[in-house]
Amino acid sequence: MANSAVSIQGLRVRRGDRVVLRDVSCEIAPGTVTGLLGPSGCGKTTLLRSIVGVQLVEAGTVTVLGRPAGSRELRRKLGYATQNPAIYPDLTVAEALRYFAAVLRAPKSDVDRVIAEVDLTDHADALIGRLSGGQRGRANLAVALLGEPELLVLDEPTVGLDPVLRDELWGLFGRLAAHGTTLLVSSHVMDEAARCGQLLLMREGRLLAHDEPGGLLRRTGTPDLEQAFLRLIREGALL
Amino acid sequence: MSVPVTLATNRRILTQLRHDPRTVVLMLVMPTLLMVLLRYVFNSAAQFSAIAPALLGIFPFTIMFLITSVTTLRERTSATLERLMTLPIAKPDLVFGYALAFGLIAVAQVAIAALVSVTWLGLDVASSVWLLLLVAVLDALLGTALGLFVSAFARTEFQAIQFMPVIVLPQFLLCGLLQPRDEMGWLLSWISDVLPLSYAVDALNHVTHSAELDGTLVRNMAVVAGSALLALLLGAATLRRRTP
Numbered sequence: 001m002a003n004s005a006v007s008i009q010g011l012r013v014r015r016g017d018r019v020v021l022r023d024v025s026c027e028i029a030p031g032t033v034t035g036l037l038g039p040s041g042c043g044k045t046t047l048l049r050s051i052v053g054v055q056l057v058e059a060g061t062v063t064v065l066g067r068p069a070g071s072r073e074l075r076r077k078l079g080y081a082t083q084n085p086a087i088y089p090d091l092t093v094a095e096a097l098r099y100f101a102a103v104l105r106a107p108k109s110d111v112d113r114v115i116a117e118v119d120l121t122d123h124a125d126a127l128i129g130r131l132s133g134g135q136r137g138r139a140n141l142a143v144a145l146l147g148e149p150e151l152l153v154l155d156e157p158t159v160g161l162d163p164v165l166r167d168e169l170w171g172l173f174g175r176l177a178a179h180g181t182t183l184l185v186s187s188h189v190m191d192e193a194a195r196c197g198q199l200l201l202m203r204e205g206r207l208l209a210h211d212e213p214g215g216l217l218r219r220t221g222t223p224d225l226e227q228a229f230l231r232l233i234r235e236g237a238l239l
Numbered sequence: 240m241s242v243p244v245t246l247a248t249n250r251r252i253l254t255q256l257r258h259d260p261r262t263v264v265l266m267l268v269m270p271t272l273l274m275v276l277l278r279y280v281f282n283s284a285a286q287f288s289a290i291a292p293a294l295l296g297i298f299p300f301t302i303m304f305l306i307t308s309v310t311t312l313r314e315r316t317s318a319t320l321e322r323l324m325t326l327p328i329a330k331p332d333l334v335f336g337y338a339l340a341f342g343l344i345a346v347a348q349v350a351i352a353a354l355v356s357v358t359w360l361g362l363d364v365a366s367s368v369w370l371l372l373l374v375a376v377l378d379a380l381l382g383t384a385l386g387l388f389v390s391a392f393a394r395t396e397f398q399a400i401q402f403m404p405v406i407v408l409p410q411f412l413l414c415g416l417l418q419p420r421d422e423m424g425w426l427l428s429w430i431s432d433v434l435p436l437s438y439a440v441d442a443l444n445h446v447t448h449s450a451e452l453d454g455t456l457v458r459n460m461a462v463v464a465g466s467a468l469l470a471l472l473l474g475a476a477t478l479r480r481r482t483p
Contacts, residue, residue, distance in 0.1 A: 015483055052325045056481045070480060075327040086318030090255045102247035103328045127258065143322070 004063075005030040005151055005182035006051055011060035013046050020046045022205045024060070028184060028198070030150075033177045035196030036186040037229065043205040044186045045083060048153050051184065052080045065150060076104060079144035083155040083186075085136045086143075089129030093120055093139050096128060097146065106147035114142040117172055119165065134160045141169070152176065152183045158192065170195045190226040201229055208232045240329045248328075248336025252310075253343070266306060266344055270298040270352040274360060284361035291362050292447040293416045293440045295371070296378035299349050300436065301407050303379045307341050307386030308399045311474075315390060320478070330475040338383055338471055345379030346372075365450045374446055377463045378439040382407075384470035391477035410436035415444075435466035 006028040013021040020043045028034050036044050049055035050062050053070020062069035065077055088096050097111045115124050118138040123131060128139055141157050152173075158166045170192065173183050177197070185196070193199055194213050201208040201216075209216060209232055213225060220228040256263055277294060278287045314320050323333060353372055356362040364371050385406055393399035413423070413431040420431045431437045442459035 054321055054324055054481055056483050072327070075325060078325065080322065080325045082318045082322065084318050086322040088251070088255060088319060090258045091251070095251070095254050099247055099251040100322075100326070103244055103323070103326050105243075105327070 003030065004028055005032075005065060006184065007061075007063040008051075009061045011047075011050060011062060012058045013043075013050060013055060014058045015046070020205050021050070024205075024207050026200060026207060026210050028182060030182045031177055031180050032197040033173050033183045033185065033195070034198040034200060035193050036184060036200045036202065037188065037190070037193055038202035038208075040188060042202045044202060045155055047202070048080075048155050048184065048186060052078060052153050076147060077150045079146070079149035079152045081141050081144040081152075081154045081157055083159070085128075085140035087128055087136070087140050090127065092125050092127055093131075093142070094124045096139065097142060100143045101146050104147040110146050110148075114145040117145055118142045119168065134162070134165065137161065138165075138169075148181075150181060152181055152185075154183065154185045156186055156188070158187065158189070166192070190224075190229065193225045199225075201232060203233055240331050240335075244328050244332040245336045245339065248333055249339040249343075252337060252340035256340070256344070262306075263344075266302065267348055267351060269302055270295075270348055271355050273298050274352050274356050278356075278360040287360060288363050288447070290416065291356055291360070292371070292443040293414070295349070295352060295356060295362075295375050296439045296443045297411060297414070297416070297436070298352070299345055299375060299379035300382035300439070301403070301411075302348070303341055303345055303382035304386040304407055305400065305403055307337065307383045308390045308393070308402060309386075309396050310341075311337060311387050311390040312393055312396055312399045316394070321482070324478070324480045330478045331472075333478065334387060334471050334475040337387055338380065338467075341383040342376070342380050345383065346376050349375040349379055362447070364447050366446050366452065370452070371443070371446045374439070374442045374460060374463075377460060377467070378436075378443070381435055381439060381463055381467040381470070384467040384474065387474040388470040388477070391474065410434045413437065414440040416440060435463055438462040438466075 004027040008024055008026050011021055011024040024047065036047065038044055046055060050057055051064060051069055064074055067074055093115060094111060097114060101108065101110050115121055118141050120135060120138055120142065123135060128136055131139065137157065137160060141154065144152055144154060158169055173185065177183055196213065199213055199216060200210050216225065216228045220231045222228040222231055274291065277291065281287045349372060353368065353375060357364060357368055389402045389406055390399055393402060413427060413434055414436045420428055420437060423431060438459040442456055442463065445456045
């Protein structure tokens with residue numbers, strides 16, 4: 001598909017002597033929220049790293065916004081938040097964001113905007129190292145939102161957040177997608193899957209399914225996504 | 240490369256240091272305290288003046304090497320480097336941002352140590368104090384650049400610290416401070432010729448003992464500056480956008 005935001009063909013990644021991704025292919029439509037789900041260790045982070053272009057790939061192609069993953073032109077169009085906060089603990093939230101905004105050549109006003117979007121305005125001048133785990137995670141997410149990227153790749157952005165904040169962030173993801181941003185969000189919490197437009201289910205380095213939440217329920221004949229996922233795993237790959 | 244991004248990186252690193260006043264104080268006063276200690280170990284201005292120029296280069300060189308290797312390693316091992324590699328920053332922007340930030344610290348560090356040595360401890364400088372400062376700052380920059388480079392070969396801060404005896408101490412033994420370089424055996428003399436600290440110490444001795452600005456001094460300073468630049472470029476080359 002030429003108009004996909006992300007297009008992956010036959011992706012294979014080996015880390016050490018272990019094959020982490022085997023023959024993964026998928027297309028992600030622009031302006032959607034796609035949830036990437038699967039048990040921990042199934043290759044979610046490696047897939048996300050391949051899309052942002054920091055993963056050494058053994059075989060296959062990854063095309064992002066029409067260009068090979070990792071291209072220089074993509075570095076301003078892509079926001080990436082790693083699972084472990086990649087943000088300087090010895091800076092305040094505002095100082096760290098000002099640095100990343102300067103690297104992205106994003107306008108200075110962006111810093112206040114993203115701080116408000118992740119609800120950290122009251123902690124803008126607090127040292128990141130002194131924030132709680134959930135606040136640090138949100139500061140990490142705020143960096144990815146700088147410069148209004150066309151594609152947001154978020155690795156477990158809601159881990160450790162209380163239900164209210166988690167709900168607010170999923171509201172934010174929905175609004176961003178409505179404005180045309182493509183989001184790829186990994187999670188292992190099944191109740192978040194229902195808030196995604198599309199779901200990618202992974203297990204042991206393979207894609208088990210790529211469908212809408214409703215489609216998955218219909219296909220598996222199960223009442224909820226958790227059971228749908230369990231059934232897919234038990235029946236093996238039926239993509 | 241982008242000058243604004245290099246300057247933003249420099250500012251970011253200095254801001255990080257500002258939040259760590261203990262490290263800043265240690266960096267600024269440690270070489271000076273060591274010089275004072277040295278002066279009273281000898282208890283003679285003449286003996287102190289003979290050895291002080293070399294140590295005015297070696298102390299900042301060692302301290303900057305340690306600090307830079309650990310700080311840079313922290314960036315490499317935390318996920319921030321991976322995040323930066325997805326952003327529009329050139330590798331030299333990052334490396335020169337570090338070099339600039341620690342270079343500024345080195346200027347302050349060396350200025351305090353040199354000022355105290357000349358005004359209080361009785362160090363005689365035959366040429367200008369400014370020239371002495373310039374050479375000592377070059378030495379500290381060399382330490383910074385080597386620290387940046389070796390951080391690529393360490394996986395943990397524990398390993399990074401162990402590069403000090405590997406990189407710094409042999410240069411210290413062979414730089415001509417303990418034994419004139421031309422009186423060493425041919426092998427050691429040859430090794431001493433390829434180690435950059437030897438040229439740094441030669442330059443410092445020259446500046447303090449002679450008022451003449453000759454070709455040898457310029458060559459020695461060029462060797463130190465060139466080695467620092469080379470180490471920085473090699474350091475930039477060790478950064479990888481894609482990792483296994």
